[in-house]
Amino acid sequence: MTTDAAPVPLLEVQGLTKRFGSLVANDDVTFTVRAGEVHGLLGENGAGKSTLVKSLYGIHQPDAGRVVVDGRDERIASPSHARDLGIGMVFQDMRLIPALTVWENIALQLRDTPRVLKPRDAQRAITDASAHYGLDVDPSALVRDLSIGEWQRAELLKVLLAGARVLILDEPTSVLTPQEADALFDVLRRLTADGVGVILIAHKIREVRQIADRVTVLRGGRTVLADTDPHELTDAELVRAMVGTSVKPVSRRPEPTDETADAPVVVSLRGASVLRPTGVLGLDGVDLDIRAGRILGVAGIAGSGQGELADLLVGVAPLRSGSMELPGLDARGTTTGDLRVAGVVDVVANPVHDYVVRGMTISDHVALWEATTAGRRRFDVRGAATTFARRDERAGLRAADPSRRLDQLSGGNIQRVLLTLALTQDARLVIASYPTRGLDVLTTERTHALLLEARDRGEAVVLVSEDLDELLALSDEVVVLHHGRVAGTVPAVDADRDRLGLLMTEGAA
Amino acid sequence: MSVLEKDPPKVVEPARATASGQPFWRRLLFVVAAYLLCLAVFAAFAATQGADPASIFTTMLQSSVLDWGTLQQTLVRSVPIVLAALACTIPARAGLVNVGGEGQIIMGSVAAVGVGLALGQAVGGPVAWLAIVAGAAVAGAVWCGICGFLRVRLNASESVTTLFFNFIAADVMLYVIYQVWREGDATSLPQSEPLTSDQLLPAVGGLQLTLAVPFMVLVVVGVWALLKYTSWGFRLTVAGGNPTAALRSGLPVRRILLGSMLAGGALAGIGGALNVMGAEGALRPGMTATFGYVAFLANFLGGSRPFPVLGAAVLFSAIANSGNGLQLSEGLNGSAVNVLLGLIVLTMLVVSGRTKEAFS
Ligand SMILES: Nc1ncnc2c1ncn2[C@@H]1O[C@H](COP(=O)(O)OP(=O)(O)OP(=O)(O)O)[C@@H](O)[C@H]1O
Numbered sequence: 096m097t098t099d100a101a102p103v104p105l106l107e108v109q110g111l112t113k114r115f116g117s118l119v120a121n122d123d124v125t126f127t128v129r130a131g132e133v134h135g136l137l138g139e140n141g142a143g144k145s146t147l148v149k150s151l152y153g154i155h156q157p158d159a160g161r162v163v164v165d166g167r168d169e170r171i172a173s174p175s176h177a178r179d180l181g182i183g184m185v186f187q188d189m190r191l192i193p194a195l196t197v198w199e200n201i202a203l204q205l206r207d208t209p210r211v212l213k214p215r216d217a218q219r220a221i222t223d224a225s226a227h228y229g230l231d232v233d234p235s236a237l238v239r240d241l242s243i244g245e246w247q248r249a250e251l252l253k254v255l256l257a258g259a260r261v262l263i264l265d266e267p268t269s270v271l272t273p274q275e276a277d278a279l280f281d282v283l284r285r286l287t288a289d290g291v292g293v294i295l296i297a298h299k300i301r302e303v304r305q306i307a308d309r310v311t312v313l314r315g316g317r318t319v320l321a322d323t324d325p326h327e328l329t330d331a332e333l334v335r336a337m338v339g340t341s342v343k344p345v346s347r348r349p350e351p352t353d354e355t356a357d358a359p360v361v362v363s364l365r366g367a368s369v370l371r372p373t374g375v376l377g378l379d380g381v382d383l384d385i386r387a388g389r390i391l392g393v394a395g396i397a398g399s400g401q402g403e404l405a406d407l408l409v410g411v412a413p414l415r416s417g418s419m420e421l422p423g424l425d426a427r428g429t430t431t432g433d434l435r436v437a438g439v440v441d442v443v444a445n446p447v448h449d450y451v452v453r454g455m456t457i458s459d460h461v462a463l464w465e466a467t468t469a470g471r472r473r474f475d476v477r478g479a480a481t482t483f484a485r486r487d488e489r490a491g492l493r494a495a496d497p498s499r500r501l502d503q504l505s506g507g508n509i510q511r512v513l514l515t516l517a518l519t520q521d522a523r524l525v526i527a528s529y530p531t532r533g534l535d536v537l538t539t540e541r542t543h544a545l546l547l548e549a550r551d552r553g554e555a556v557v558l559v560s561e562d563l564d565e566l567l568a569l570s571d572e573v574v575v576l577h578h579g580r581v582a583g584t585v586p587a588v589d590a591d592r593d594r595l596g597l598l599m600t601e602g603a604a
Numbered sequence: 605m606s607v608l609e610k611d612p613p614k615v616v617e618p619a620r621a622t623a624s625g626q627p628f629w630r631r632l633l634f635v636v637a638a639y640l641l642c643l644a645v646f647a648a649f650a651a652t653q654g655a656d657p658a659s660i661f662t663t664m665l666q667s668s669v670l671d672w673g674t675l676q677q678t679l680v681r682s683v684p685i686v687l688a689a690l691a692c693t694i695p696a697r698a699g700l701v702n703v704g705g706e707g708q709i710i711m712g713s714v715a716a717v718g719v720g721l722a723l724g725q726a727v728g729g730p731v732a733w734l735a736i737v738a739g740a741a742v743a744g745a746v747w748c749g750i751c752g753f754l755r756v757r758l759n760a761s762e763s764v765t766t767l768f769f770n771f772i773a774a775d776v777m778l779y780v781i782y783q784v785w786r787e788g789d790a791t792s793l794p795q796s797e798p799l800t801s802d803q804l805l806p807a808v809g810g811l812q813l814t815l816a817v818p819f820m821v822l823v824v825v826g827v828w829a830l831l832k833y834t835s836w837g838f839r840l841t842v843a844g845g846n847p848t849a850a851l852r853s854g855l856p857v858r859r860i861l862l863g864s865m866l867a868g869g870a871l872a873g874i875g876g877a878l879n880v881m882g883a884e885g886a887l888r889p890g891m892t893a894t895f896g897y898v899a900f901l902a903n904f905l906g907g908s909r910p911f912p913v914l915g916a917a918v919l920f921s922a923i924a925n926s927g928n929g930l931q932l933s934e935g936l937n938g939s940a941v942n943v944l945l946g947l948i949v950l951t952m953l954v955v956s957g958r959t960k961e962a963f964s
Pocket residue numbers: 115118119120138139140141142143144145146147503504505506507508533535611612613963964
């Protein structure tokens with residue numbers, strides 16, 4: 096009864112438990128990672144996926160359980176220890192140093208960094224590796240100038256050149272367009288062909304189907320499915336494993352209409368330009384009418400002016416030239432405070448950086464929201480729990496308990512709190528930037544439904560997304576931004592995808 | 605019926621495990637050992653200076669807190685330190701670094717004497733006290749507020765400007781002592797004209813414990829309540845915790861930052877006034893004795909929380925006071941205690957760096 100037929104797995108996790116105070120984030124988790132596989136780690140928001148991989152990368156110390164690397168029991172004390180064991184991780188919030196070039200960032204990380212950096216050697220090693228894995232990125236570019244896709248590729252190179260044989264990716268695709276995600280999967284296939292084992296956290300079933308060889312599903316911190324071939328399961332079974340209940344088929348979305356095409360204009364931009372902090376124009380002479388009762392989709396490759404448009408509409412970024420009229424708003428002025436009171440709310444693109452206040456509870460954030468949207472100077476933290484419970488019931492996003500600290504929630508659960516506030520506001524104008532980023536399947540569905548409900552109530556909705564499917568399914572019309580200019584406006588009914596793609600990459604003809 | 609669980613997934617009996625993976629007792633052991641080592645190093649230092657390491661600590665305790673008389677001195681002396689430490693606390697909540705407690709105390713003291721002299725013999729008692737405190741508060745607020753203004757308008761680092769303003773304030777005080785309110789002739793010790801005895805704070809309880817001490821406690825409680833229970837304090841915490849979030853919520857972030865600097869400066873100014881009315885009676889070169897810098901450390905040690913800051917400030921005041929005892933009975937230079945102060949701050953840095961929970 097020898098077992099030498101089965102190769103030793105790269106990584107074995109047995110009975111891993113991790114608590115935060117009285118909260119059990121991981122409860123007796125068991126799974127294995129083999130050489131040459133992509134192992135999907137799935138589960139709804141707050142299931143404990145990030146916590147689990149942080150334990151494997153030495154950021155958290157588990158309270159119980161074993162981690163076996165290459166057949167040896169290890170207590171992974173720190174990230175550098177993890178790297179020594181051949182475990183690498185790409186975080187969702189990127190960890191490169193923006194002021195340095197790509198090769199400098201990578202050279203700093205290598206195990207045998209020479210005392211004096213040799214640019215030529217380092218750059219050659221990087222160029223070789225990027226060719227080998229198909230990770231296209233210019234080694235001498237400054238990191239701060241990279242697009243998010245390039246940034247992620249640089250991060251991957253860094254981890255691979257540090258000698259990772261187990262590669263952990265925490266929701267890498269949530270910031271990527273579907274095309275970029277496909278390119279990433281090609282890279283992952285080359286890596287697994289070299290014998291690397293990949294742990295991939297993802298929420299989209301489509302992506303799991305595309306790339307995962309085996310999956311492990313967590314729910315409430317426990318393993319409900321371990322090391323399973325996803326092809327043995329139907330989509331419905333996969334989703335049931337994640338959320339623990341069978342999902343009712345979602346009611347068909349209403350078709351986009353032209354009936355509201357001449358609905359009242361809420362905000363009107365004429366020749367609107369906005370400067371970036373770097374001094375270049377982020378938004379450049381944009382004409383746009385945002386109408387009540389319609390969803391205006393905003394498409395474009397990352398950094399084409401979506402952020403500046405959102406900032407302008409909420410009054411955070413000043414106009415450099417052009418005009419912004421607010422015929423549909425009863426606003427006292429154009430400061431952020433005035434606009435909020437007049438019913439302009441937004442779901443920020445990066446809530447962790449731009450919304451979460453360190454150390455504060457959900458109730459605190461709710462009190463801040465209620466006061467600033469009502470134009471009150473008094474903050475009612477005690478009453479916040481009640482109003483939030485009402486909003487939570489109405490939104491149905493199952494937000495966390497209001498007494499919890501927002502900065503300690505999982506990424507998706509932070510997003511749920513913000514969505515619960517913004518989409519139950521009965522606003523005049525909602526700017527939703529990447530609203531479903533990091534959300535699990537069910538919550539994504541529910542959020543889409545809430546956006547449509549807001550539209551049907553007569554709110555003007557601006558939806559920024561990198562996912563064309565999402566944009567076309569929800570929007571009444573889609574405006575394409577390219578280098579800060581409007582490249583074209585396309586009705587969402589019978590939209591021509593190829594034309595949209597061309598507008599995004601090439602701009603107006 | 606939905607079986608969907610809400611986040612949090614599940615609750616079990618509380619465990620005292622920390623994110624850094626160390627059990628509680630090991631962290632405690634580390635902290636205790638660190639501070640014992642700190643005291644040991646100081647004892648060794650004292651021994652090299654010819655003092656008896658066995659008795660210095662009892663001497664220090666005797667000359668700072670164990671004796672009713674010296675305890676009063678310690679408390680009186682802590683008044684300007686506590687107030688100037690709170691002057692760091694409030695801006696720190698808004699994410700600003702006020703290193704200018706020293707200058708703000710000085711400007712408060714100058715204003716206090718100015719108001720007192722202007723009132724002269726005619727006005728004394730509570731009316732004079734209030735007027736003097738108000739004048740000092742305005743002076744401190746203006747001094748700190750200028751730096752706040754430079755910060756929110758020109759983005760000039762407040763930690764640098766407040767520091768510079770300390771040196772300017774010191775010169776302003778010397779100028780008024782020598783040129784404006786000089787008392788006596790050129791041969792006597794330089795000092796400004798004093799407040800009238802009606803303008804000095806009366807003693808309560810003991811001989812030296814003036815009204816300034818209970819007033820200081822009142823201020824600490826007030827600042828605590830302000831930060832914890834008022835909308836003003838809430839706004840401050842939001843602006844300090846995440847300025848972008850505050851801006852995007854439509855809060856007037858610049859006004860909030862400026863307000864925190866004005867409030868901080870006012871407190872330090874009041875500290876200066878209480879020091880003049882309760883202890884000094886007049887302006888004298890060097891009278892503030894680096895209170896402002898010690899206060900900065902006290903705020904740091906207290907983690908910008910009013911009550912711990914109060915404790916730290918009184919501790920520092922006690923250490924400073926114990927220098928007298930060391931000088932008298934151990935033959936050590938009184939400033940030797942500054943070594944202990946430095947060691948404590950160093951230890952505290954190490955301890956907090958080592959035991960901080962690793963969030964990521
Ligand atoms: N540092 C922390 N302190 C306290 N609780 C924490 C901490 N980190 C995570 N948690 C809690 O542990 C649970 C699991 O969080 P985790 O981030 O692992 O979820 P996740 O599966 O990655 O979810 P998502 O899909 O939203 O990213 C959540 O309830 C979260 O609030």
